[in-house]
Amino acid sequence: MAVAGASMEPALRxxxxxxxxxxxxxxxGQLVVVRDPADRxxxxxxxxxxxxxxxxxxxxxxxxxxHLAPRGTIRSADVVGRPVFRYAPLRRxxxxx
Amino acid sequence: xxxxxQGRTTVQLISRLLAPRATAHAHCxxxxxxxxxxxxxxxxxxxxxxxxxxxxxxxxxxxxxxNYIRSVHVKEEHxxxxxxxxxxxxxxxxxxxxxxxxxxxxxTFWKAAKLCSKNKQTVDAKAxxxxxxxxxxxxxxxxxxxx
Numbered sequence: 001m002a003v004a005g006a007s008m009e010p011a012l013r014x015x016x017x018x019x020x021x022x023x024x025x026x027x028x029g030q031l032v033v034v035r036d037p038a039d040r041x042x043x044x045x046x047x048x049x050x051x052x053x054x055x056x057x058x059x060x061x062x063x064x065x066x067h068l069a070p071r072g073t074i075r076s077a078d079v080v081g082r083p084v085f086r087y088a089p090l091r092r093x094x095x096x097x
Numbered sequence: 098x099x100x101x102x103q104g105r106t107t108v109q110l111i112s113r114l115l116a117p118r119a120t121a122h123a124h125c126x127x128x129x130x131x132x133x134x135x136x137x138x139x140x141x142x143x144x145x146x147x148x149x150x151x152x153x154x155x156x157x158x159x160x161x162x163x164n165y166i167r168s169v170h171v172k173e174e175h176x177x178x179x180x181x182x183x184x185x186x187x188x189x190x191x192x193x194x195x196x197x198x199x200x201x202x203x204x205t206f207w208k209a210a211k212l213c214s215k216n217k218q219t220v221d222a223k224a225x226x227x228x229x230x231x232x233x234x235x236x237x238x239x240x241x242x243x244x
Contacts, residue, residue: 002116005123017117033121045121060123087115 001033001045001083007060008045011096017088018045018096020081027051031096032058035078037070043080044070055079132190134236140179141232144216145225147172152222173217179232180213186239199238209235 003016011031012018026032026048034056036042046058055075086096147168154165187206196202209231215224 001118002120003123004120008123012123014123017115018121036122043119043121045123083121 001043003045007062008047009062011047011061012045012083012086013092015089016086016092016096018083019085019087021084022081024076024079025051026056026079026082031083032056033080033083034058034070034074035080037072037074037078040078045083046070132186132239134182134186134232134239137179137182137186137232138236140175140182141225141229143175144172144179145222145229147175148216148220148222148225151220169220172220176213176216176228179216179228180210183209183213183232183235186235190239191242195238195242198242202238205231205234205238 001018001020003012003014003018006014008031020033023032028048028051030048031045032048033043033045036044044058047061048056049059050057052073053076055073055077056079057073058070083096085094087093150168151165151172154161154168183206187210191202199205209228212224212228212231215221216228
């Protein structure tokens with residue numbers, strides 16, 4: 001999974017390569033990859049703000065860059081997984097959180 | 098070894114094997130520039146509402162204590178949220194030309210942010226009302242700059 005964009009800085013940077021654990025849910029504060037509700041072919045990486053049995057609400061870390069992180073609950077079916085490890089660039093390799 | 102043609106091929110092969118198959122977007126979904134003081138206003142109103150509720154709890158049964166603690170928690174959470182929203186407006190939306198027109202802007206934001214902290218620390222109806230007034234003032238300035 002490659003990261004494109006700067007809305008999750010400083011945790012994730014543009015060009016980071018991540019390993020993903022498949023998951024249908026995540027806890028508040030965890031990173032999560034979800035399908036964009038506006039375009040389900042597109043994947044977004046965000047941070048969980050709230051979690052419920054129905055799904056998750058997410059936000060960007062660099063909030064000022066991204067006032068239109070998808071609002072509302074993203075259904076569990078659209079939660080793809082949780083990034084756990086960055087394997088590139090090598091000098092920043094390690095667990096991500 | 099990496100310098101030989103064979104070495105380069107190996108590196109390219111490994112790199113191709115490791116390359117991610119999918120891209121997760123962390124883009125700005127739109128260019129910067131969408132700001133709204135509504136979130137700060139709602140957070141300040143929530144703080145005031147919780148302070149109002151906290152004055153009404155009586156009795157020490159478990160349900161009451163639970164609701165009391167939850168109200169304190171929500172108050173502090175929204176005071177913090179209010180500060181976060183204010184700081185976004187202050188640092189990212191307002192520009193030097195706004196400051197020329199509203200010379201007290203920095204002071205207004207600074208005091209409002211301090212009121213957020215005060216409302217975290219205390220259960221004080223006056224502090225809550227002062228925060229609502231300060232956020233309303235900022236909201237009014239914000240919308241005036243949009244005209």
